[in-house]
Amino acid sequence: MLRNRLFSPTMVAALLGGAVVMIPTLHSFAAGGDAHGEYALTFLWIAIVLLAAKVSGLVERFGQPAVLGELLMGVAIGNLALFGISTFEPIKADPMIIFFAELGVVILLFQIGLESNLKDMTRVGYPAVMVAIAGIIFPFILGAYLVGPYLMPGLDTNTYLFLGAALTATSVGITARVFKDLGKLKIKESQIVLGAAVIDDVMGLVILAIVTAMVVTGSITAGAVSMIVLKAVLFLGGAIIIGQITAPYIGDLFSRIHTGAGMKFSLAFSIGLILAYIASLIGLAPIIGAFAGGLILDSVTFKRFRRPEFCEDLDDLAKSSDNATKEKLQSVVRHYDHKHVEDLLEPVGQVFVPIFFVVTGMSVDLSTFADTSIILTALGLTLAAIVGKVAAGFFAGKGTNRWLVGFGMVPRGEVGLIFATIGMGLGVVTGGVFSAVIIMVIITTLIAPPVLTAILKRM
């Protein structure tokens, strides 16, 4: 009883809270500068981000997906400096944390590719292409020819073009996490959004190349555009076709060395990473390669590998069981064997994926919301971003929830930021416009999870 009172959960929480405030003091006390100490500090940041992400899972109590909690927790931690608490500021700048976040979104898309089915994806090919094209054209026109010139008159035409371009590309990570959190990755709308987002990313790249060329040289050749399109199509088509054909042989080859879970996992994970690398090599986002890698792999690839360890125990048990029990045991074995690679990848995802979302939230600078004239422009941009994508959702075809598809395309995430950053580098995007784009990205990113959840719950 006494022991219970001495170490109540509240007290533990209070102690943990106290420890957090002591971190910077303690760390500067330790002999600084050695590599061990620097790495160890990153260990601490990883632990803090992971625990914060898990605590933010409380939003699930309110029917919201975990990803919204992680984003909001990131926003909270990232803006504590506004209240004088700068303990966690180094997290944003830690190169290892940034790398973990990048790897996190790659692993997420790989996981989503694994859970997706190439057959289901091609079945939604036509509506996905239509949604992608409409989802590029509408926001671009709204941004470049309406919101830009109307809310920010007198700027260079190229600035308006960049504004429009920044509105085009969908950040598939947020939407995919929402569908994954709510167990809806397999529904038709989810597959359309995933397909459209991948096409979006490829077309966004083409638009970026065109707009950049127009700013730099004042014109662009049809040849250069075709080249970019060709590379992207060749990569996606090539990866999927060659991957589909060779994956069983690669699986066979490595199963000759070892058939255990370690080999199964390492092979799958490496294939995802290698395709992410190849995508980046030809100028595509690594997440597209990782997604393609996940699509390629299926149970055929790993048919020569051992099943999960507990399945051996159940098999032994099945031998001495009556027929009804045997059948049930075998069905359990089949189920878990089928998703063994996904299950092995899950804890690895648990390490990296929340870091991506918390760090994305941390990059939100709430002080940008202080300037009302920027806020007005930002709201106009946000409206264009939402209306453009929701309208595109109506090209998803009959028998689908078009609002779900449309809102699934809304989050811009890091892709919009990349556009704005390049525009700033070219000198056509200035401070105020940049802030407006950032606010647009924040709002579209934060609004998607609750809206998608609400639509899914009404279906």
Place this chain on the structure above:
Amino acid sequence: MLRNRLFSPTMVAALLGGAVVMIPTLHSFAAGGDAHGEYALTFLWIAIVLLAAKVSGLVERFGQPAVLGELLMGVAIGNLALFGISTFEPIKADPMIIFFAELGVVILLFQIGLESNLKDMTRVGYPAVMVAIAGIIFPFILGAYLVGPYLMPGLDTNTYLFLGAALTATSVGITARVFKDLGKLKIKESQIVLGAAVIDDVMGLVILAIVTAMVVTGSITAGAVSMIVLKAVLFLGGAIIIGQITAPYIGDLFSRIHTGAGMKFSLAFSIGLILAYIASLIGLAPIIGAFAGGLILDSVTFKRFRRPEFCEDLDDLAKSSDNATKEKLQSVVRHYDHKHVEDLLEPVGQVFVPIFFVVTGMSVDLSTFADTSIILTALGLTLAAIVGKVAAGFFAGKGTNRWLVGFGMVPRGEVGLIFATIGMGLGVVTGGVFSAVIIMVIITTLIAPPVLTAILKRM
């Protein structure tokens, strides 16, 4: 048939081989300099290291532990430059890879702590302390007063002291992996070695502080020595006692937020990382903290969390089964529930741990073996390193295989390198002596896995 011939495993292997040679060409072709591209290259390095590690698992065919394969594979990849192939040289210098390796050894020691049992560890407390003390004194005397002055006459006394100190500390990672690979972590000898290695590391730190002070100031106060010892003892004792008491409450607290596998895993992993950080904060190696973290956590910590997903299915099955089947199913459930955290950590270990061993192997520069005078010194040092620790093994007490304990203490790994590096920084360790220490580290590290395996197989 035709398809079979077109894509035979040999052909796939040949294609992969061809692709490897193309990597640097392709990469310099891609628009370099952007963060995405740099990260993507690290993705590729991770995939290559993981696949190489898994291929090296072929050594298991010859009854050798996987860790030996990983080390040798690292030596091979790391020395390809001697044959003009410098494709993989950037891996050694990639800061992310180095961080992954550091985190890898931390995760390994955390895993080993989880699998170890505090009760078993304290049971071997006395022999572990004896082995640790003897294992420090013998190699130090052999190095500082015999091998040093005899093989390298005319050098400064401080150099001999540093040589002796470099021989003292055991690198627990290698031995622990061998015991883990061969499923022998629970045997008494393994527990003695683990305990002694942790004590070793603490005492090694004290010796380093003393020797450094003697070099810098020519003397050291008893107060300074006591301070270091006190910090180390307080940390280990404090972490284990406070951890043991608070862990159930912390588990309870977080289980109120979520009881799923994600929370279970993240909480355990974060506790390991936080203790690694605290250890580093007070000047101990992070691996000691991670090991203590693993020791603290047991099934009591996670008693309020959900069991593995498939256990729910088996429970449902048990309800409708006869008593004999029900009992067997429940025993399967108990078994996998008990090691659930270890199982969740396993794939994460699969990502990071092999990177540590391959990168350790890569740091071996075979060209240091070219200088025969250095080789002679190195062999003398190696002999002292082996004899000193094997002799210490004889303090393991009756009823234990003393050779197994002794050879378990032999690998010096990165700890010896740290000593040599600091000595070089102080100006007392010169190029030739440094090379000799490196060769000693290489040989003791590479010799331990096969010798331990041979001893274990004869038991």
